[in-house]
Amino acid sequence: MIFRILFTSFYFVACYTLWSQSGDHEMVYTHVPVESISGYGWEIEGYKLRLINDTINWESELLQPLDIDSEGILFGVLIPSELASSNLMFTCTMEQTKKVKKLPWKSEYKIKERSYEYGGVNLKSIQLEIESDPNGAEVYLIPNRVWNRDFDGQELDNKESELLRFRVNSGFTNTHVLIDQTVFRILFRINDDFKSIIHYTQPLSVQPSQKVFVKF
Numbered sequence: 001m002i003f004r005i006l007f008t009s010f011y012f013v014a015c016y017t018l019w020s021q022s023g024d025h026e027m028v029y030t031h032v033p034v035e036s037i038s039g040y041g042w043e044i045e046g047y048k049l050r051l052i053n054d055t056i057n058w059e060s061e062l063l064q065p066l067d068i069d070s071e072g073i074l075f076g077v078l079i080p081s082e083l084a085s086s087n088l089m090f091t092c093t094m095e096q097t098k099k100v101k102k103l104p105w106k107s108e109y110k111i112k113e114r115s116y117e118y119g120g121v122n123l124k125s126i127q128l129e130i131e132s133d134p135n136g137a138e139v140y141l142i143p144n145r146v147w148n149r150d151f152d153g154q155e156l157d158n159k160e161s162e163l164l165r166f167r168v169n170s171g172f173t174n175t176h177v178l179i180d181q182t183v184f185r186i187l188f189r190i191n192d193d194f195k196s197i198i199h200y201t202q203p204l205s206v207q208p209s210q211k212v213f214v215k216f
Contacts, residue, residue, distance in 0.1 A: 025080040029170040030124055030178035031141065032075045034092045036068060037118060042096035049077055049090045049121060058083060062095060066165050067146050074143070078170060079123065084178055090121040124180040126204050129211040132173040132188050132195075137216070139168040140187035141177060144198060147185035156187075156194050163187070186212050 032049065046062040060077050067074040094116040102108045130139050140163055142151065151159060166187075168177055173188065181203055187196045195214045202210060 025082065027078040027170055028081045028084050028176070028178055029076060029078055029141075029168050030084065031066070031143075031180070031182075032077055032090075032121055032123070033071070033180075034073050034075070034121060035119055036072045037094070039094065039096060040116075042098045042114070042116075045095045045097055047073070047075065048093045048095060048115070049075075049079070050093060051083060051088055051090050053088075056083070056088075064165070067143070076141070076166070076169075084123050085125065087122075087125075090123065091117055092119045092121055093117045124178045125208070126179050126181070126201060127176055127209045128179050128184075128199070128201075129176045129209065130168070130173055130186060131211065131213045132190075133213070133215045134190070135173045137173040137188040137190045137214075139173060139175060140166045140189070141168050141179075142166045142185045142187060144183040144185050151185075157192065188214050188216075190216055 034047070046064055048062060049060040051058045058080065060079070063075045063077055065073045066076050096114050096116055098112045098114075099109050100112050102110050146166075150162060156163065168175065170177065179201055181201045183201065184199045185196055186199055187194060189195075193216060195216060197212050197214055199210070199212050
């Protein structure tokens with residue numbers, strides 16, 4: 001009985017340590033859409049994804065939106081590969097601050113912080129292999145509706161800051177990402193040379209692993 005208790009405790013600590021140190025694991029990049037809600041009078045500093053249960057304690061870096069429209073907010077996030085394929089429900093939190101008086105009768109203020117938890121997020125599970133010849137290209141994963149609105153017909157050299165937020169930060173080609181059944185424009189870049197390809201994502205049930213490729 002004592003051995004069982006000790007083993008269970010050791011297992012809990014080991015798992016907690018494992019997923020509290022996401023930098024030790026292979027990471028995969030994915031887009032995550034969430035509902036857009038009001039800050040309720042608080043300033044919104046950013047958002048985080050969290051997965052916390054009896055054996056896992058993981059949270060993302062502070063995330064800034066890639067895009068905001070009538071459909072909600074879109075993020076790009078790096079997640080440990082093992083967690084991304086676990087089918088577990090992640091929680092989205094809104095990280096907020098508010099300037100409040102230290103004392104009601106004084107003019108001194110302090111910054112109050114809070115995490116507002118809302119909604120659950122199921123990660124996408126279609127794997128998209130992104131390859132180029134030669135490899136070593138930077139990759140930008142852009143929903144086609146955003147491409148048409150913000151980038152189509154534009155001089156991409158003049159859109160550096162706008163493009164940067166869509167850069168796949170899990171590495172250069174060859175790499176892979178997780179996506180949903182969205183039409184994407186995949187932009188490749190080597191030095192000042194850009195190439196793009198449109199990807200019509202097939203359903204998971206038809207093709208769980210898909211591929212795009214360009215030759216420079």
